[in-house]
Amino acid sequence: MSDLVIHVTVNGEARRWSVAPGDLLLDVLRREGYWGVKKGCETGECGACTVLVDGRPVNSCLMFAAQAGGRSLTTVEGVSARDQLDRVQAAFLDHGGVQCGYCTPAMVLCTEALLARTPDPTEAEVREMLSGVLCRCTGYRKPVEAVLAAAGARAREAGPAASGAPKGRRRRRTGGRR
Amino acid sequence: MSSHRIVGQRARKVDGFKLVTGRTAFTDDIALPGLLVGRILGSPHAHARIRGIDVSRARALPGVHAVLTYQDVPRVPHTTAGQAWPEPSPYDTYLLDAKVRFVGDRVAAVAAESRAIAEEALRRIEVDWEVLPPVLDMEHAMDPGAPVIHDEPDATGIRDAARNLAGDIHTHIGDVEAGFRASDLVVEREYRTQRQQHAMIEPHIVICWLDADNRLVIRTSTQIPFHVRRQVAMILQIPVSRIRVIKPRIGGGFGGKQEMVLEDICAALALAAHRPVKLEYSRHEEFFMARTRHPQILRLKMGVKRDGTIVAHHMKVLAATGAYGSHCTTVQGNTGSKVLPLYRAPNLRFDCDVVYLTTPQAGAFRGYGCPQGYFAQESLVDEIAHELGMDPIAFRLKNAIRQGDVDELSAQLGEGKKGLPRTIRSCGLPQCLERGALAIGWKDKRNGGVRRRGTLLRGVGVATSMQGSGIAGVDFAGAFLKVNEDGSFNLQVGATDLGTGSDTVLAQIAAETLGVTLEKILVYSSDTDMTPFDVGAYASSTTIISGGAVKKAAEKTRDALCCFAAQLLGAAPEDLVCRDNRVVAPDGKSVTMAETATFAFYKEKTQVMEGASHFNTDSPPPFCATFAEVDVDTETGQVRVPHLVTAVDLGVAINPMQAEGQAEGAMAQGLGYALSEELVLDDAGRPLNASFCDYKIFTAKDMPKLTTILVETEEPLGPYGAKSIAEVPINGVAPAVANAIFDAAGIRLRRLPIRPDAVLAALAAQKGPA
């Protein structure tokens, strides 16, 4: 069994890993210290192992580590700076969207990916996005509320153009007072 | 309830930061030098004897550090049930045995340097089997001539092993036969419930090692750290003092971890290998090698007067405990003791047989016998109310137990022995029904409204239920507080947070009592060396029992600190009030808690620290009203639930946000219990759907709109009036859904889960012969 050397970017940092051909990404990530990536089923059903590959959620338990070569990965450790919480993480805590926390990193990452593409999602879109993360604790209600709240917070921060204002009617800021 | 400052707040979980940032928190989040991987060889047969077992080729494999069979370990009959000693469950389990009793039962265990090597070692173990006939049908387990599952001579506590009868319960108050004779209407029905699996997202996992003092350390995802310590000590024949059990964060339990599932075998491997060993279940193994809910057949007979008064109720239960009897009489005891007394019938009778089967083992699961019992009872009363032409809510209100009542049946049915009578000191059931009915739109929907849309028939249904809060006279907890000079406190509790948020709730109770803000309480929990005893997280006990201990310890600590503050303030200690991190004298002068603590430390040379224990001699029930709105698709038979309402009287909500979360999670599990979850076995006892692919739990897309209503009452036995909420909301979901299906389509489904083809069959039968 000869080792492969792969180069990946994880949370913005260049990494060089020595992996066996049959190594799965989930196991390599945990071995490399990314404890936030969880093992729940190893068959791509529970979603606890979710990481973002080039911004898209995937089940790291189904991906060969070698396939991550050259890609950019995001784990929950990369969501916020060292001692901070980003809007999504804060919303999950403020709205009771975390109970045991085992599925939380996956939910947070899926949310980050969703809001990056759809800053103002509907509840249906949120539930669709979360359908790939199984949670046995919350009944999903508060996680959904947290995501919608985080979207609202992001929109307020980003200004009118990102707040779901109708397309084609961008308000241009003119200088000076009205 | 807002005379409180911290109690009643929707506070963020105190452990939330590490959970949302993915910091090391769970059992597996640890790197240990020399860690070996443990694996269990599970039996391919449901029932067999090991005539011979050869592990020599496994032991010879490079990288294998330990291989254990029944020949290598002590034989100590025990139960794996996490219960206070002496456990009421039979001692019918062995670390490893020469007999296997279900597909997946332990045959051998290995520890090796990698998972690949461990699994290769398992493949190299050769077993000479004497295959025995399986026993899979609970209705025939006691037949004369049925294979005897527990024929070993050294088991104890089995009711009648020769007939595969693990336990039985027979109890009554009044005289049901006389009651039936005095009834205007007597209805008899049979209900069947399935094996539900906990499916917590973190499967069972444990890591064991010998520390530098040669003590066995068990780091495990468990709800019962102290019971585990005692059990492992007994099984491996080492003193309790040589064992330390540590519980990190847990990824869910729901009763599946109220059990010593892997700790004993992992410890045995670690001791044999002299290396740390990690043993975890794969998801596949978790489904059938851990625990399930007890499947039951319930035969109910209820007699009522024409005006709806329940006169007599006889509940007969046949339950299957699977291969081993953990929780066999206590779960089923609950089916009687927590279900029958919900209605004030003077004549109640409960008869129950619990049989062994060569199937996956049943154990504790949220609700603990109540989901089964309430599915049956709430479906039956709904049917009777309909028969009498009474509104289902009115029927329930007429008969429901009330504040001030004494539940005599509880005295008959304790934890495997006589219990204690139960007095209802708080009861918000009428408000639960009223507010829940409003939230679902009961009046409009039951009296018209849009009933048919295309192929969908819509209806609403209701169910009521109660549970308990702790086990009276059995559950107890200790708590310990010490102050730090900055006015913060270390709170040490044995209480087990399995994601329920108990660390947070207990911190809120401590903060409220001490008069400090929440972040001043630093919780350390569930470490048998460092925290006081606690029975563990089960029976909805943590808030009321562990919380009671915390409140007592906090009161003592507060009083001790006031003695020092009194010196600083020139006032009498009993006149001081602690509030907002300050100690305030009647004249308005105050000092900070930090100043008080610093004074105590460095001037008075005293570490203020206090501990307390607590238990109750009663178990105040939380009450719950569940309302379901369903759409029945008459073409596909599928049942969808657009709206589910739960109104719970939990006493006082220490943290309403966490309490709602508990209810909502229970609702999701209840929906799975009602409509989609069942562990299915083939006719050789092998699991057919041991994966999330085919064991269907509700996802975010399946969940209905949830309305959660907290009805607050004040329970004298609970800290700040709290009772509990962890289990009760699951009980009413299945019957509320079944009753809603009747309202929608006029059909009664009496078997769980309610499957589409059963719905179609019932609809077809309703139409009558063609």
Add this chain to the structure above:
Amino acid sequence: MFDRLRAFHQPTTVQAALRLTAAERRAGGPGRFVAGGTDLVVQGDRSLRWLVDLSRLPLRYVKTRRGAWVIGATSTMADLEHHAGLRRFADGILPEAAGTAGSPQIRNMGTLGGSLANASPAGDLAPPLLALDARAVVAGRGRRTVPLERFFRGPGRTVLNGGLLVEVVIPARPAPPGGRAAWSFHKLGRLQSDIAVVNAAAGVAVDRGGRCTWARIALGAVAPTPLRARQAEAGLVGRSFDAAAVAAAADRAAREARPVSDVRGSADYRRAMSRVLVARALGDCLERLGRTR
């Protein structure tokens, strides 16, 4: 767990992929192609010695070629689900079906080629592709084109015979003169995210007078392979396309189904649901063609 895997090749051209595969087969030991891994990793065949990863091949595209849709084999389910052009084609049944598969994570990984090569009788892409007369292009010794209805041999078995599925072609379908066409897809699962208990795709073209000129009915999870209900189709063509025709076709299609019982549903239930889903799919077509249900 793939502890016996000794080689993980990541070629960047189809030719290289075929060369590597041939060399590995000569060297001995079992191996396979892998793309998203959503079936292969779950199947967990630890006898595998080598894998050829397809994710770097230039086969991830959705485009048109002389009016036909051409979809590269490593296009993901998500690529199909979100493709604006495909959503406007054939009433969007292909993106709709792709969007019902698995979860968002699975759809970001699982590929068209992987799904077809896996040949699950319940695969969600097969019924719409069959209803669209899709053809599979296979690279091996040269290239060959296989109509999709001849592609599946049984559960997990195809005609690939070691070749590499590189592309799926959906021919342009000229509408009849003055006529119109409509399609629909339906899937029944136990819960919202599920492997199909039954899935069905239908396509109907009618002339100006409302008479059916062309029909396709495809069912999944009710036979060893995804199947075309040809008798039901034949029964529609040449007749007025109306509610009675829909009911008759649904009955016929259900009789053509050959379902088995498994943990997801009994054979009887699946047969009954075949009728229901085909009726619903054809009913949608009726509605989309502006006719009454």
